[in-house]
Amino acid sequence: MLEKHLNSTTEITESVPTESFRLFDTILVIDDSLTNLEVLYATLSNLGYEVLVEMDGLSAIEQVKNNPPDLILLDIMMPKIDGFETCRRLQADPETKDIPIIFMTALTDSVEKVKGLKLGAVDYITKPFQQEEVLARIQVHIKLRRLNQELDEQKQQLEERVQARTAELSQTLEELKRTQLQLVHTEKISSLGQLVAGVAHEVNNPIGFISTNLYHANQYANDLINLVKLYQEKFPTPGNEIEEAIETIDLGHISEDLPRLISSMKLGSDRIRGIMQSLRNYSRTDGVEKKAIDIHEGIETTLMILQHRLNAQTYRSGIQIMKSYGNLPMIECYPGQLNQVFMNLLANAIDAIEEQMEGKEYDKGKSRSSDGEEFTPIIYISTSLDREYVSIQIKDNGQGIPESTREKIFQPFFTTKPEGKGTGLGLSICYQIVTEKHGGILDCNSSAETGTEFIIKIPLYHH
Ligand SMILES: Nc1ncnc2c1ncn2[C@@H]1O[C@H](COP(=O)(O)OP(=O)(O)O)[C@@H](O)[C@H]1O
Ligand SMILES: [Mg+2]
Incomplete structure (x- = not known):
């Protein structure tokens, strides 16, 4: 019957979910009396109701599960x-x-009515049936049921919306936290950069005096030495006092x-100048432009x-x-x-x-540990050019990263280092700089x- 009606209502669009769409309310009547x-x-x-019937409790329960009525x-x-x-x-x-569930009971039996209601029935109707009463009660409860269902659906939707919003918010919060950290870090780096640039600038002047004056000092010294040599030539016997002083x-x-x-x-002084120059290059305060x-x-x-x-430390050799x-x-x-x-x-x-070498008791500044194991700490740095990008590899022969933590290393705050030593920010910042800033x-x-x-890969052409 439901099927037939559905076919005839062509104006109903497909987007209406069939669950909530039902032209007929279905009522299941469970009674062993055929009459x-x-x-x-x-x-x-x-x-106008669709009516299903069952004559015993067990098959009724089956029916309710397979085809739940209203x-x-x-x-x-x-x-x-x-x-x-x-x-x-x-x-x-x-x-x-x-x-x-509405119980059907004999008019006089109030014990049964109470028992039924206590078991969770919503109402009862009395036999012999009064058509108006039956209808009124059924309508009320079907309506109640519909309203409850709608309420449930709305509650569900609301919960989903709240969940989605909460997820959005916590993601935004995460982003905010990260940006804040980066700001702090960038701020630190840039004030460090300014400090270095300032110091380099200040050192530049005195080192300038020293190297220009050294040039003259060198000249003067040569002149004086030559003069002394000339004296010695012209006056080979200057007398005891001078000879003693010369000695x-x-x-x-x-x-x-x-x-x-x-x-x-x-x-x-040239070296100091070189170092200062590269420190100034390094700390250029030029964040904005490429x-x-x-x-x-x-x-x-x-x-x-x-x-x-x-450099070599007391507990290990230098890193090559x-x-x-x-x-x-x-x-x-x-x-x-x-x-x-x-x-x-x-x-x-x-x-x-250092962590790799720690605890192995290397002899002072040596690469051989007390148990005779040989280890040379090395960092390899290689660069190469591909068609579309440059790649820079930095490889160490340290302790490695265990499988279990490998996926976390780029997360902000993830660190395996003791407090005060690691911040867990280094790699997350590297990741951001390489991927977001440089593509x-x-x-x-x-x-x-x-x-x-x-491995860092920087594309040659990135806009
Ligand atoms: N070259 C490496 N060898 C072994 N572990 C590393 C290496 N680089 C990073 N890690 C791991 O990744 C973690 C996160 O690194 P990082 O973000 O720089 O923070 P931090 O150095 O402050 O701990 C480190 O604590 C370490 O466990
Ligand atoms: Mg680090």
């Missing part, structure tokens, strides 16, 4: 299980417990050593800044740096940020090597045997 069934069937069908009319006295038991079982099953100060040594001393001072730079220069300066950590630089063009990038990436990756590599890729390969390798 009662016939009466109810006729009355209810005439009123309302159940339930007789009390039945063979096998009676109406109360049927009601109890339907109420106990979460799938069927929301279907309203005391060891004039021969002075005239040989002074020029060497001055040239080594010159070498030192620049074409020599990537190798950034790597070299980073290594220079980290030199004190690469093996380089294999490809022939790279100038690369368009944010130099300050890329230097930060090199710094973080190299610092992590050094940490990993590149940051990859990681690692194993406990060979150590860890990070």
Whole structure:
């Protein structure tokens, strides 16, 4: 009957879910008396309900599960299980417990009515049936049921919306937290950059005096030495006093050593100038614009800044740096940020090597541990050019990253280092700089045997 009606209502669009769409309310009548069934069937069908009938509790429960009705009319006295038991079982099953049940009872029997209501029935109707009463009660409960269903649906929808919104909010919060951290970090780096730039600028002047004055000092010293030599030639016997003085100060040594001393001072001051220059390059406060730079220069300066950590320590030998630089063009990038990436990756590599060597009791500054095991800490840095990108590999032979933590290393705050040492921010910032700022890729390969390798790929053309 339902089928037939559906076919004839062509204006109903397909998007209407068939679950909530029903032209007929379905009523299941459970009664072992054929007469009662016939009466109810006729009355209810005439009123436009779809009527299902069952003559005992067990098959009724089956029917309810397979084809849940909107309302159940339930007789009390039945063979096998009676109406109360049927009601109890339907109420106990979460799938069927929301279907309203109306008991059919004899007019006089108030004990049965109370028992039925206590078992979860919503109402009762009395035999012999009063057609108006039956109809009124059925309509009320079917309506109640519909309203309840709608309420449930709305509640469900509301919950889903709340959940979706909460998820959105917590994601936004995560993003906010990350941005904030990056700001703090960038702020730190940039104020550090300003400090370095300031110091480099201040040191530049005095070092300038020293190197220009060294030039003159060198001239003067040469002049004086030549003059003394001339004196010695012209006056080979200057007398006791002068000869003694020449001996005391060891004039021969002075005239040989002074020029060497001055040239080594010159070498030192040149080196300081070089270091200051690269520090200034490194800390350029140029966050906003991209620049074409020599990537190798950034790597070299980073290594220079980290030199004190690469040197031999009391508990281990120095860390060797093996380089294999490809022939790279100038690369368009944010130099300050890329230097930060090199710094973080190299610092992590050094940490990993130190952790690898820790606890093995290497002899002072040696690479042989007390149990005779030989280990040379090495960091490999290689660069190469592909058609579309440059790649920079930084590989260490440290302790490696265990499988279980590998997927977490790029998460902000993830660290395996003790408090105060690690912040867990390095890699998450590297990742962001490489992928978002430069449209590149940051990859990681690692194993406990060979150590860890990070590969940075920066596209040559990125807009
Ligand atoms: N080269 C590496 N070798 C081994 N583990 C590494 C290496 N680089 C990173 N890790 C792991 O990833 C974690 C996160 O690194 P990072 O984000 O730089 O934070 P942090 O260095 O402050 O711990 C480290 O704590 C470490 O466990
Ligand atoms: Mg780190």
